[in-house]
Every structure is written in C-alpha cells, then in structure tokens.
Amino acid sequence: MTQFFGGASTYTNDEGIEVNQSALNLKTYFIDLIEERKKHPQNDFLSILIKNKETFGLTEDEIISQAIMMLVAGQITTTDQMCNNLYTLLTMQGKKHELWENPLLLDYALDELNRLDPAVTFIFRVSKTQTTIDQQCIKPGDVIFISTHAVNMDPRVFESPNECLFTRGNNKQISYGYGGHYCLGAKLAKREMKLCFLELIRAFPELSIHKSHLPKRKHHSLAFSGFEEFYLQFN
Numbered sequence: 001m002t003q004f005f006g007g008a009s010t011y012t013n014d015e016g017i018e019v020n021q022s023a024l025n026l027k028t029y030f031i032d033l034i035e036e037r038k039k040h041p042q043n044d045f046l047s048i049l050i051k052n053k054e055t056f057g058l059t060e061d062e063i064i065s066q067a068i069m070m071l072v073a074g075q076i077t078t079t080d081q082m083c084n085n086l087y088t089l090l091t092m093q094g095k096k097h098e099l100w101e102n103p104l105l106l107d108y109a110l111d112e113l114n115r116l117d118p119a120v121t122f123i124f125r126v127s128k129t130q131t132t133i134d135q136q137c138i139k140p141g142d143v144i145f146i147s148t149h150a151v152n153m154d155p156r157v158f159e160s161p162n163e164c165l166f167t168r169g170n171n172k173q174i175s176y177g178y179g180g181h182y183c184l185g186a187k188l189a190k191r192e193m194k195l196c197f198l199e200l201i202r203a204f205p206e207l208s209i210h211k212s213h214l215p216k217r218k219h220h221s222l223a224f225s226g227f228e229e230f231y232l233q234f235n
C-alpha cells in the first residue's frame with residue numbers, strides 16, 4: 001500500500017488491484033479489532049478513539065482511517081529510517097568505527113543519519129492563499145512538494161552538508177516534519193532507534209553489510225524511501 005502513498009513512480013494495473021485488496025484487508029482487520037475493543041477496551045489508541053468518538057466528532061469510518069494512518073505513519077517510516085541509518089553508517093568510511101568506539105555520540109549520530117537519508121522524502125501541503133517563494137507564484141489550491149532531502153542539505157543551514165558529522169549540534173533537519181504537523185511519533189521512533197542501535201553496538205562489534213546479498217533500494221514510492229532487501233552480517 002505504501003508504494004502508492006504520495007504517488008507511485010511506476011506501477012502496473014495488477015499491482016493496483018493488489019494494493020486495493022490490501023487496503024480492504026486492512027479495513028476488515030480494523031472493523032473486527034474495533035468490535036473487539038468495544039467489548040474489551042484496553043489502554044490503547046483505538047480504545048481511546050472509540051471511547052471519545054462523540055467528543056472528537058468521529059464517525060466509525062474516520063476511526064478506521066485514523067487507525068490505518070497511524071499504522072502506516074508509524075511502521076513503514078521507522079523500519080525504513082532504521083535501514084537508511086544503518087546503510088549510511090556501514091558504507092561511509094570510518095563512521096561505524098567512530099560510533100562503536102564512542103556510543104555517547106549516539107543521539108547526535110542518529111540526528112545526523114536521519115538528516116542525510118530521510119525515510120520520508122516529501123512533505124505535501126495545499127496552499128490556502130496566494131504567495132510567492134523566490135520568483136515562483138503559488139496560487140490557492142496549489143499542491144506543494146517539500147523535499148526533505150533538499151531542506152536537510154541546505155548549505156545556508158548546514159555547514160558542509162554532504163559530510164556526516166556526529167559532532168553536529170543544533171541539527172535542524174526536517175526528517176520528522178516541521179511546525180503544527182510535526183511527527184506525533186518522533187519521540188517513540190527516536191527511542192526505538194536508540195535502543196536498537198545500543199543493542200547493535202553492544203552485541204555486534206563486527207556488524208557489516210552482507211557480502212553476497214547486496215542491499216536493494218526501493219524505488220516505487222515518491223514519499224517513502226528505504227530498502228526492499230537489506231541483509232547484515234554479524235561476524
């Protein structure tokens with residue numbers, strides 16, 4: 001499904017049919033789960049939406065959409081970002097060694113790795129009013145694609161933007177968005193990433209990319225960037 005999120009670069013009709021089926025399967029899955037949560041509420045996102053349905057002014061369909069959105073926003077992004085970070089770390093000369101030698105750099109390192117290869121490549125906005133950016137006139141209703149890669153590499157903001165610097169402070173990258181729609185799950189994703197990397201550093205001093213299964217980047221989605229396949233070698 002996520003291949004089509006934000007517009008696919010290539011797809012066939014058969015893939016379209018498969019994606020439609022996946023969306024329907026997810027919908028059925030959440031219809032059943034909502035029934036289950038109605039009977040046995042838990043301390044989770046879905047139960048909170050169901051309990052406060054009237055207060056939030058949500059229809060049943062909107063609860064399903066929210067659940068699907070949260071699943072997509074939280075799952076594909078985190079797995080993609082994890083792989084992108086690992087790929088940069090393991091392919092840029094000396095970077096893995098630097099981090100394994102000094103795990104205290106991890107928070108800075110993760111910010112910098114997120115900056116260099118964001119899992120969410122475009123953020124979309126629809127303009128409400130007419131405005132001009134540089135010489136470009138933007139009319140109400142125009143769709144704007146904001147490239148996270150381009151913003152993250154802006155030389156006016158980042159000194160030596162192509163370099164991977166684990167000492168870079170005040171890292172104003174927008175891999176988790178910006179402003180009112182800043183990623184709701186950023187803290188969770190960063191926490192997950194940190195725990196995972198701490199464990200990799202602790203357990204696998206010889207971690208590297210698998211020699212005979214080279215990583216395969218995925219190319220179908222305009223909005224999500226990650227890997228189709230990514231094999232690691234642990235010793």
Ligand code: HEM
Nearest residue numbers: 073074077078081119120123175176177181183184185189
């Ligand atoms: C490394 C992982 C993640 C990345 C790179 C990421 C990236 C982003 C970005 C760029 C946006 C802004 C979209 C926009 O402005 O249009 C966003 C929004 C959002 N993210 Fe994440 N995200 C990640 C993990 C998560 C997780 C784990 C969750 C939930 C459990 C989550 C839930 C959301 C939600 C609900 C929004 C929409 C917020 C709003 O519109 O107010 N994200 N994310």
